Structures are given as C-alpha cells and as structure tokens.
Amino acid sequence: MKNSLMSTYAPLSPILSKGDGVYLYDTKGNKYLDFTSGIGVNSLGYSHPKWTKAVNDQINTLQHCSNIFLNPVTVELSNKLTSLAKMDKVFFANSGAEANEGALKLARKYSFDKYGKNRNKILSLKQSFHGRTLATLTANGQEKFHNYFFPFPEGFDYVEANNINDFNSKLTDDVCAIIMEAVQGEGGIHPLHKDFVTEVVSICNSKDIVVIFDEVQSGIARTGKLFGFNNFDVKADIITLAKGLGAGLPIGAVLCNEKLSNVFNPGDHGTTFGGNPAVCAGALVVLDEICNDKTYNSVTKNSKLLKDKLTAANLNKIVEVRGIGLMIGIELKGNSSEIQQKAIEKGLLVLTAGTNVIRLLPPIIISEEEILKGANILVELLK
Structure with missing residues (x-):
C-alpha cells in the first residue's frame, strides 16, 4: 500500500x-x-458500546469549543478526575508529551514564584521516557533519544533509578522538581523499588521539591490501581495522564495538589484542543468503567x-x-x-x-x- x-x-x-x-x-x-x-x-x-455512544452523542451535540468558554462535559470530567485522584485542579492537553511539558512548566513556575529564577533544575531517572517535545525529550533518561536535535533546553539532570545515593548526589540547591514513572515503560518495563520511591518523596517533601509522577502509561488501572505510584503508598504534587484515559482519542491531563493549584494564571499556559468535549465524553466512560x-x-x-x-x-x-x-x-x-x-x-x-x-x-x-x-x-x- x-x-x-x-x-x-x-x-x-x-x-x-x-x-x-x-x-x-x-x-x-x-x-x-x-x-x-x-x-x-x-x-x-x-x-x-458505552464509550462509542458517549463520543457519538457528544459529536452530534458539540464537537469542539474554545477554552475561552466552559462546556458541561469538560467541567464534569475535571470534577470526576480530581475527585478520584484526590487532587485539586486539572489542565487538559492532547497527549502525554504535552501533559509532561505542562507539568515541567508548572513545577518551574511554582519554584520561580517562591524561590526566584535560579531554582529550576528538573531531575529525571535514567532509562526514563517522558515524550518527544524538546523539553520532554531532554527529560528522557536515554541517550538514544538525545541525538540529532541539539541544542536541548537547559536545566535537566539524571538519576540512576533505585539508587538513593545517586539521587542525593544530584540534589543540588537549584533543583525544583523530580519526574518519575512508577514503571519505566519504554525503558524496558522496570518497576521502581518502593523503598527508593518512599525515600525520594520524603526528601523532596522536606525540601519543597515538586514530585511529578508520569502516569501516561502506568495510570488509569493499568497496574491494578488508579495510578502506578499508588503501589508505593506515596503522594504526588503533580500527576500526568494520557493514553488509557482517552481509550482511543487523544487526551492528556496535568493534575496538581492544592499547593500548586493557583500557580498558573490566565495566559501562563494553554491549548487549542485540550479538553475537547468529545474526548472528555469518552474519558468519563473510562473512569466509570474501569476505575473501580x-x-x-x-x-x-x-x-x-x-x-x-x-x-x-x-x-x-x-x-x-x-x-x-x-x-x-x-x-x-x-x-x-x-x-x-x-x-x-x-x-x-x-x-x-x-x-x-x-x-x-x-x-x-x-x-x-x-x-x-x-x-x-x-x-x-x-x-
């Protein structure tokens, strides 16, 4: 063909x-x-059948509207998702890469507002994968993704997964956030160790470093819990979602706790298609059907x-x-x-x-x- x-x-x-x-x-x-x-x-x-009907019904009612207006189905999804996740606010995007990009921006703005512009470094784990935009590509802890596309954005460093000593050695005064996958998917299906995650989150909480869990692949019931990091009995400041939430239509989501809920102001971030009503109608069915x-x-x-x-x-x-x-x-x-x-x-x-x-x-x-x-x-x- x-x-x-x-x-x-x-x-x-x-x-x-x-x-x-x-x-x-x-x-x-x-x-x-x-x-x-x-x-x-x-x-x-x-x-x-339920997902197909919900999407088709919404397309026949209102397939898209700008985010300068509210619509009932997107608001309903925002309320249901934040309630399930026990988070405070959500921003809807179109993909996992966009969700992670938004999370990195949110973490950096939080740190900028509170500590000034020099506290901006993002830590990620070696063998991680977070997307293919330039910032998320840089966050990927795999060298094979870092060829051809130079120069990369500054302000990233990489920690060996499950090595708390390496984490502590990279924890310089300019670090504002860490992003982790509960299970490294593209890196070869490697679950993180619970003791490593627990200690990293505890240290980050004590130093006001934003904890981001990339749940693009491991979220929405994939690991037998709502999110992959729920297997470790820790809490996140930011959670990113995509993939399974849409069940076939493109969606991304950036969830944040109360600490970060008012960091973004009008104009700080945006998207044309994020929160599309038809996609959100399908996502509501996903939450009803499998998040239980x-x-x-x-x-x-x-x-x-x-x-x-x-x-x-x-x-x-x-x-x-x-x-x-x-x-x-x-x-x-x-x-x-x-x-x-x-x-x-x-x-x-x-x-x-x-x-x-x-x-x-x-x-x-x-x-x-x-x-x-x-x-x-x-x-x-x-x-």
Missing part, C-alpha cells in the same frame, strides 16, 4: 482495518488477539495468571518476567522483534521495548480466557 507518511515508523505487516473487543482485524480478514492496546491507549478495547475496585482486582488477577503461565513454562529463552498489573515485560536472551513477528503469524499482537524485551499492554477489560490464550501462544513461540 502506497502512503505519503514520513518515515518515522517501520510499520509491521498487517494493515489494520477494524477492532472488536480485544481483537483486531486486518484488511485481509485475519483476526489478532491484541496485547498492545495501541501502546496502552485502548483501555476499553475496541467498539466499546472490581477492575483493579481483575487486573491484578490477570497479571498473576499471565506471569505464572510464562514462568511455569521454565523457558530458557526468558531471562525475566517483570512488571505490575497489565504492564508486563518479558526480557529475552534473543531478539524481541523476531518473536513479535512470529506472534503476528500466530494471531497475537505484542510490543517491544528495546532489542530484547517483549512488552505486553493488553486492554484493561481483557478476560482470563483471553489472557491465557495469549500466554499460551507466547509459551509455544518461546519453547
């Missing part, structure tokens, strides 16, 4: 045409069990099923199975792209992270039967 898209991706062979539940279909009619959910986006799977204890318990149970199946097979090709909830990485001795291609041939879609990790992000609504079906395919491929 001829296309005029820029060469920023190397598309896999199936040309996808439709989806239903947790299955995708290509233009030739082939059916695939989806363990990718559009890289963690399609939390409700495909053609979810029943779903969290299902995610945790399905995670254990999948991990147990993979580890019980005692496969020599597997180095480690790791992750939290339905955010699972299988580290291999061989090349992950080869397994990804073979899985396609068997009717299973999976992701990779780097050259040797299979990344699994199935829809949150997936059943035990479907989890086991995908796990059995992977076991057979890895024998």
Whole structure:
C-alpha cells in the first residue's frame, strides 16, 4: 500500500482495518488477539458500546469549543478526575508529551514564584521516557533519544533509578522538581523499588521539591490501581495522564495538589484542543468503567495468571518476567522483534521495548480466557 507518511515508523505487516473487543482485524480478514492496546491507549478495547455512544452523542451535540468558554462535559470530567485522584485542579492537553511539558512548566513556575529564577533544575531517572517535545525529550533518561536535535533546553539532570545515593548526589540547591514513572515503560518495563520511591518523596517533601509522577502509561488501572505510584503508598504534587484515559482519542491531563493549584494564571499556559468535549465524553466512560475496585482486582488477577503461565513454562529463552498489573515485560536472551513477528503469524499482537524485551499492554477489560490464550501462544513461540 502506497502512503505519503514520513518515515518515522517501520510499520509491521498487517494493515489494520477494524477492532472488536480485544481483537483486531486486518484488511485481509485475519483476526489478532491484541496485547498492545495501541501502546496502552485502548483501555476499553475496541467498539466499546458505552464509550462509542458517549463520543457519538457528544459529536452530534458539540464537537469542539474554545477554552475561552466552559462546556458541561469538560467541567464534569475535571470534577470526576480530581475527585478520584484526590487532587485539586486539572489542565487538559492532547497527549502525554504535552501533559509532561505542562507539568515541567508548572513545577518551574511554582519554584520561580517562591524561590526566584535560579531554582529550576528538573531531575529525571535514567532509562526514563517522558515524550518527544524538546523539553520532554531532554527529560528522557536515554541517550538514544538525545541525538540529532541539539541544542536541548537547559536545566535537566539524571538519576540512576533505585539508587538513593545517586539521587542525593544530584540534589543540588537549584533543583525544583523530580519526574518519575512508577514503571519505566519504554525503558524496558522496570518497576521502581518502593523503598527508593518512599525515600525520594520524603526528601523532596522536606525540601519543597515538586514530585511529578508520569502516569501516561502506568495510570488509569493499568497496574491494578488508579495510578502506578499508588503501589508505593506515596503522594504526588503533580500527576500526568494520557493514553488509557482517552481509550482511543487523544487526551492528556496535568493534575496538581492544592499547593500548586493557583500557580498558573490566565495566559501562563494553554491549548487549542485540550479538553475537547468529545474526548472528555469518552474519558468519563473510562473512569466509570474501569476505575473501580472490581477492575483493579481483575487486573491484578490477570497479571498473576499471565506471569505464572510464562514462568511455569521454565523457558530458557526468558531471562525475566517483570512488571505490575497489565504492564508486563518479558526480557529475552534473543531478539524481541523476531518473536513479535512470529506472534503476528500466530494471531497475537505484542510490543517491544528495546532489542530484547517483549512488552505486553493488553486492554484493561481483557478476560482470563483471553489472557491465557495469549500466554499460551507466547509459551509455544518461546519453547
């Protein structure tokens, strides 16, 4: 198929045409069990009736209006999301990168207003991923993303994950914030250690350093809790969301606590499409359908099923199975792209992270039967 898209991706062979539940279909009619959910986006799977109806109804009512006006559905989402998250305010954007960009700006303005312009450094973790705008690209703790696009914005430094001594050594007087993923997704599905997170947050709280949790991939029930960092029993100053919140339509969100709720004034930040009514209508369904204890318990149970199946097979090709909830990485001795291609041939879609990790992000609504079906395919491929 001829296309005029820029060469920023190397598309896999199936040309996808439709989806239903947790299955995708290509233009030739082939059916695939989806363990990718559009890289963690399609939390409700495909053609979810409540989500589809809510979006269509809203498009037929009011598809977009400028943020110089309020509309009922965006206000409703703001209230429901802040209530669930136990946060004070939210800013809606269009993507995870935009949400993280907004979070960095919010943290820096808070510090500027309170301490002056020289307290502006952002710490992030090595092997992290926060986006592809110039600022979030700089925040990425992976050198492979730092080529070609020089010069980068100033004011960033990198801490080795789970190394409290390295964190303390980087904690200079000009640091205003730290941004962390509860589970490093693009970095290979590496959950942070609870003791590291607990100590970092405690130190930051004592020094009034803003704690940002990037929940773009690990949030919205993905780890069996509302947010990934909820697994560590800590609180955030800022939470960023995207992916699963939209369930297929583009959305980003920057949530903040009361300390930062009045930092942004009119004109300090903005967006044309953020808080789009149609997207917000879909996001309300997401919160209703999967942000509850029943779903969290299902995610945790399905995670254990999948991990147990993979580890019980005692496969020599597997180095480690790791992750939290339905955010699972299988580290291999061989090349992950080869397994990804073979899985396609068997009717299973999976992701990779780097050259040797299979990344699994199935829809949150997936059943035990479907989890086991995908796990059995992977076991057979890895024998």
